[in-house]
Amino acid sequence: MNPILRNILAVILGLVLGSVVNMSLIMLSGSIMPPPEGADATTMEGLIESMHKFQPKHFIFPFLAHALGTLVGACVAAMIAATHKMKFAMAIGVLFLIGGIVNVFLLPSPTWFSIVDLVGAYIPMAFIGGKIGKKLFSKKNS
Template identity: 35%
Template sequence: MKNVIATLAGLMVAAIITFGIESLSSNIFPLPDGADPTNMEWLKNNIDLIPTGAMILVAFAHFIGIVIGMLVAGLISRTSLIPAYIVGVLMLAGTIANLVMIPHPTWFMVVDILGVFVGICIGKSVAAKKLNKSDKQAIEQ
């Protein structure tokens, strides 16, 4: 049960952080007049109007959301990396779904996917540091 809670909490934290930073990006880098980023059709037809800085911040949001979500899963579980892995894989799946549903510039897709994979690697590392000592030794063997 603890690992289920760890997974759900990690996912919630990852999603909240990602959404929060994505929302912040449109405040820092204002969208053009009439923009509706909540409308999928508008995004599909106008992705090129979104400022580059906003897109970089979105890629960063995906990266940091994964790292912190996996950390939270590890902090709560303390016995297994599986909750952290689930958080990382589900966030990766969400990122890929977003990239498939909305056509993005190639540079953004590359940066976003690389950031997600780096985030998963770092997230695994920080989550592993939160495991109990006996569990760390079992993972290393």
């Protein structure tokens, strides 16, 4: 396969699969960690209005969703990319970070969570995912 097409495919699949992981964990979170009494977590407006009711435990799954979605996306990108595997993994991290920044502005959450999420869930996870993806790819092709 043409290396340019393969690299484009790496980014697209990294974003798609990372987003699937992210959304799956977000959708699963309500059944494992129910939202506070009276909070409507089904709409953005409901979340905004009830955010003050959320306790730190309610932010575990959003963080995990962002971190694991980025990790999987970066890992996939690194495995598929024909060249510059780590750069493509980090690009996934940057794209997810941009989404996280947008989310901070759209859905006001506690400052501590915004900082932990933006600092810990994207770039570090993209780096780890890139390392894992490179290692898996090298073992696969050995």
